[in-house]
Amino acid sequence: MIYKVLCIVPMIFTSTVYAEMQALDDATLSQFNGQGGVYLSGELSINKEGGVLWDTPASNNPGTWSANQRSCAAVNATSASDCGLRVAVRAEESGGWYVLDNIKGIFSFEGLTLRTRKINSGFGGDGASFNQDVLEFGLPNEIVFKNANFTFGVANQGGWRNKALSAAQGGDPSYQQTNIFSITIDGSTRVQGNILVFPSN
Template identity: 65%
Template sequence: MISRPLCLAALLALPLLAHAELQALEDSDLSRMSGQGGVYLSGEFSINKNGGVLWNTPASNDPATWTVNQRSCAAAGASTPESCGLRLAIRAEQNGGWYVLDNLKGIFSFEGLTLTTRTINSGFGGDGAGFNQDVLDFGLPNEMRFKNGSYTFAVANEGGWRNKAGTIANGGSPSYQQTIVFSAKIDGTLRMQGSVLIFPKN
C-alpha cells in the first residue's frame, strides 16, 4: 500500500515537471561532447500474402471468362485459380519495354539491419582520400527469413497488367505481351554479409 504522504509528495512534484523544458546547448558545451550514432533494426513484414487488392480471384483459370477486375496467378495448367500479389514495373527507356516484378507476396523478416554514417577517406583505389566525406552505410541483415515468398521476373510491353484474352471493352488488350523470364518460390533462411554504401551527390 502507498502511504498518504508519498502520494502527496508525488502530486506536489507534478507542477514542477509540467514546467520543465528543453534548453539549447551552447557551442562550447557541444564542442566537449562526442558520440556515435546508428540504428539497429529487426522486424517482419508481409507483402500481399493473401493476394493484392487490384484484382479479384476468378472462379476459373480461363482468362476468356474473367471480368475486367479479375486475374489468376496460378501456374499454367493449374486446376484452381490463385490470387495475385504485388506488381512493380520499371521502364528503362522512354520508348522501351518494361521490366516487371510480378506476383510478389509472402512474409519476410530480418534481424540486424543497421544504418550508420561512415567517413570514406581511404581505399577505393586511391579515390577515398580525395572523396573524404560521410556516406550512408546500410549494413545487410545477419539473417533474412522467408515464408511462402514468391515472385516472377518478366518483361512486358506495358507497365500495368492486361488480360490478353479480354477485349478492349472489358479492359483487356489483345496486343499485350508479357514474357516470364523466371519465377521463384522462397521458404527458408538466408544469411547475408557486407553493406551497401550510398554516396551523396551535389
C-alpha cells in the same frame, strides 16, 4: 540482519527514481564524440492474402475474367489464385519493362543497420576526391522467408493487362509479358556486407 537489508534497498531505489535529468548546453555537448545509426529488426508481410488491385476470378481461364480480375496460379492449374505485389522498372525511355511480379510472403530479419559514413579514401583513389557522406545499409546476418515467392519477367508495359480480353472489355490484346523465372522460398538465408547509397548532383 534481514531487517537492515530491507531498509537499505528502498533508500537506494528512492535516490535512483528521483534523480533529475538536466539538459546539456552546446558547449558541454561539443566535448562528447558519438556515432549515430539505426539498428532494425522486424517482420514484413507482403500481400500474404493477395493484393488489392485485382479480384480473384472463379476460374483460371483468362478469357473468362473481367477487366478487374487476375489469377496468378500456374497456367494449367484447376483453380485460380490471388496475386501479390507487382514492381516494374523501365531502364530506358523507349525500352521495355523489368518486372517483379506476384510478390507475396513473410520476410523477417534482425540486425539491419542504417548509418551515414564518410568516404574520403579507397575506391581506387576516387574516395579522396569524393570526400562526402553516404548512406550505408548494413545487411542483416540472416533473413527468414515464410511462403515467400515472386516472378521475374520482362513486359512491354509497366502495369499488368489482360490480353485475353478485347479493348472494349477493358483488356489489351497488345500486352506482352515473358516470365524468366519464378522463386518460392521457405527457409532462411545468410547475407553479409553493406550497401552504399551515393548522392548525385
